[in-house]
Amino acid sequence: MKNSKKIGAVMVVGGGIAGIQASLDLAEQGYLVYLIEYSPSIGGTMGQLEKTFPTLDCSMCILSPKLVEAERHSSIKIIANASIESVNGTAGNFKVNILKRPRYVDEELCNACGNCVDYCPVNISDTFNEGLAQVKCLHIPFPQAVPSSYLIDPLHCLYILKNECRQCEQACKLKAINLNQKEERIELEVGAVILTPGLDEFNAGRKTEYGYGEYANVITSIEFERIQNASGPFQGHIVRMSDGKHPKKLAFIQCVGSRDLSSNSYCSSVCCTYAIKESIIAKEHDPELDITIFFMDIRTQGKGFESFFERGKKEFGIHFVRSRISSVCQDPQTKDLILNYAAEDGSHHSDRFDLVVLSVGLEPTKTAQELAQAASIKLNQFGFCKTHEFMPTQTSRDGIFVAGAFQSPKDIPESVMQASGSAALASGVLSDVRGTLVEEKEHVPERDVTGEDPRIGVFVCHCGVNIAGVADVSQIREYAAGLDNVVFAQQSMYACSRDSQEKIIEIIKEHSLNRVVVAACTPRTHEPLFQETIREAGLNRCLYEMANIRDYCTWVHAKAPEAATEKSKDLVRMAVAKARLLTPLKEEIIPVERRGLVIGGGLSGMTAALALANQGFECVLLEKEKELGGNLKHLFFTLNKNNPQNLLAEIKDKVLNHSLITVCADAKVKQVKGYVGNFDTIIVSEQKTSQISHGVIIIATGAMELQPDEYLYGKHEKVFTQQKLGEAIATGSLHQSDFKNVLMIQCVGSRTPERPYCSKICCGAAIKNALKIKQLNPLANIYIFYKDIRTYGFNEDFYREARNAGVVFIRYDDMHKPLITEESGELQAVVFDPVIGENILIRPSLLALSAAVVPGENETISQLLKVPLNAEGFFLEAHAKLRPVDFATDGIFVCGLAHSPKTIDESISQALSAAARAAIPLAKGVVMAEPIVSCVDKEKCFGCGICEYLCPYGSIKVEEETGTDLKAHTITASCKGCGVCAARCPRMAITMGRFTREQINAQIDAYAANW
């Protein structure tokens, strides 16, 4: 690597949520990022979803801010409609060839005004809506698409096919349409590559027995997502395809294209929970709806999923039937669907349903093969990216990393974690060239406007015909010109186009404007653009206000032009009223102590510390015990037949020998003070008390295996937990005779009223030990009593292997728990077999309990750091989906078992992820605060502490100031600007940047009427 120069850029291939997350993390760290997307818009599968489980967040609502963030980030270059053709070179220095297919619309020029669409005569199937609706051949993939540019489908365009039409060209006033656009080849140099091409849904037509494609009322789960979506093809109304009627009885068939040797043998991991989610949403729409989910095992193994499943059952009355449906029949008259099935008790049923939803599995994207070839990486036997259990985000080629569903089927938070994790690894390769390719924009000096009377310029946009086609723009402009303090008013065809922007700059200078109002579209998308423009004219960004006369007016009052004109005038008047009171605000810059503290020296903590150090940051690793290693010390083999002890030895060695890592073993945190960028922590060990200052904290305090108080655990020497059993097998302390009759009981302490969550790892642990025993003694009888076997993902194969090896799996429920007694020193088990419907007696030579994963000392850490725990005692992240390792409090991160039960590879991914997130403020060296933060008037404040109590981010603190009374002060570094403190302050002593009391009052007063 020494001979080739490293390049401070990273290429991310695939613009779904994983790709976006990886791009944002890297760009924030100071790398130039090329985000290559195969389709015309980034967003991926998540954009199509109606809601996300288990919190039922609206999917697009949480995704679209990320889309916009990626689009706007100066260090992210999005190349959509493109794929990579080859990757040459080595880690640190790759040359990547990109093929960019034509979209026939110039992305740079198109402002997505949509005026052209009406002129396109060709309707095509809407792929975003899974073909359930139609769009024009000239279309935008979905309203929030990024790049926000239209495109033409060359397979259907009349000009491209037959040399006819060309109507759109004339319609576009910006001349953005270019029907002669050609494909383009681009060569880019990058230091690392991250592959996040995502997934494709299993093609349900391949399972012909379910009649998909043949029976109108058999649909797939992804189609159902679109049907349920308020902006989907039926505005969120659930309808039958055959007759448009609202269904009354609905069935979900699970494992379509998963856990099935005729299609995909692996488990797709997400379908159980998404089926429950879709059912709950459907039930929320129509509580009368009768929904049955036909399943083999319910696999709600993720954080918070088990209680989601319980809610589905109890609160929403969804029926769950354990039965593998073999086929679907259609009543030719009614188009109803008939399912014949055997229930668990052996009884036969024939049920009629109005609609059948097939829970289709996840497959690697169709382009995976091509991509693997181009990137010269290996795929596994299922066509997913090949990775090693202990390096889940590393592909077979150095410098190329993987994240998301291309690595294995997974849900959004797991994808997001891997994405950040791969970013940490890429950054580890390139840390010495960080920041070399990103340019800080040079700004003209800001003009001091203090003391000047407001001189407001108003720019009214036509937006082609979007505004001008409805409202009378000249009238609005004239009206604006007559308002107090408005010294200039102008109309423009597209205020956002490049030439208009330049004109605005000139006009600001020429007329010495000190406030700017643009009456156009929504500030949510366009404010940053115009703010940048006025900044270039030497005005502070905050001297800008927007009147949304398009999205909030002409678009929604198209048939009432006069009312729209009047409303526009009101909106302009209100904006001008606010603009008069705008003041320049400074972006606060707070320096960061470039050092991390990792609490907990288990696998996650060591991985996180090492990743931080590899990215070039000093790091203190704190461990309460004398030795590093945590739970890993007790693991000797994995389901994938790898040796965790090798992993432990290797990582421990790296950690102890890394020059940037200081290990404090046998030590505890005593006190933590400060905020992001500036923490001061007191650490105590037996020998001494020390204080360190650091910028970020990663919590990796782990968890423990429950010590059960049932099934004679601790009372009989042959009763083990799975971890202890594994240890005993590995150390050879068991005899062959112990393996004669092995009984294992799953969910000991998990999925119980007391501990309602699933511990996730125990099914795998039981099968791991069972297979090991079978290997040692093929004649061993092994019985595993379980509720659901949750060998999600590729581990399904091990479940199959165990069954084939003769391990007996028997279901039990809480009504029929195994009864374990001791009879003259021997274990005796009375267990209920649901298949024969009777109790059986087993004399186990060994009993293994799959004991729950329980939180360790999370409570103490939670109180010290003031970060929340969930009801189960695990740390509660800022957002279950998109911020899985962050807290609402900036600068503190969580990973590993402290967050929730998880496997080794998941712990590694999450630890890397925490390291990537934590590295952002460290890499920046400063924390920038948006100037919308709160500010306390010390004269008025009387220190009541209400603001401190209500602030969700711990960003306002009441403290005694030297020699004075208690006063509140804002921690600008972590304030998010919500304004709750200002709205509740009894003294009205708090003001919010850009949303002051006076400004909002002025807007309200401007709307006043005589009455």
Next chain:
Amino acid sequence: MSFEPKILGILCNWCAYAGGDLAGVSRIQYLPNIRVVRVMCSGRVDPEFVVRAFLKGCDGIWVGGCHPADCHYISGNREAVNMVNLVRRILKHLKINTNRLILEWVSAAEGARFAEVINNFTNQIRELGPLASDAEKGVDGLKRKLEAALSAVTMEKLRWVTAKQTEFRRDGNRYGEVFTGHEIGRMLDGFIQEEITAQEILLLLRQEALSVKEIAHKLELPPPYIMSMVYALRKKDHLILKEIRHSSPLYAANNN
């Protein structure tokens, strides 16, 4: 001319306002009576803004935020609930129909719902008639009451109880007593009555010096109650004894 309701929306940036943008992008048509003020969070909406908007002649106000548990700022929308709880009680006290203030959640994906909320609310206000129609005893009296309410919501007492709602219901007061919503409501009602009456008295006394009897007559409240209010206000130096006419003391607002 038929009555065209004047409606104000104060919407959070992340959900309700974004829902409005989606209604726009989706070209969902709705009634044009609303004007919107954007804030970062529905929790930012100060009771002052809402009372002020009524005072300035809005016939109906919609405070919009993210659905419960979806708040971009974790729990800001809960504060919006507390704020609306206060202002609706104030409206009730002023004999203004409380349906003139609504709190409706709209997510960024609910363009159709956004339009529906506006249409329903506009029609609802159309049925209720102009704000002035709630003024049984004349518009000036209602304006004075609203003005008094506006002063009241910018002062410590009402703001303090409003701000303590969350704490009192979740963790209790400093003695650990946890309050029910009903108890908080009763407490709010008591303070509202007291604070608004005090402000009304001051408004009257800013115009002219009056006796307790005259104030009681103008406010249609029992003289002993006014007497106690005047006593309390005088103790805080908010009013002064101006003169004694026909053996009854006349009070005026203390402008210092």
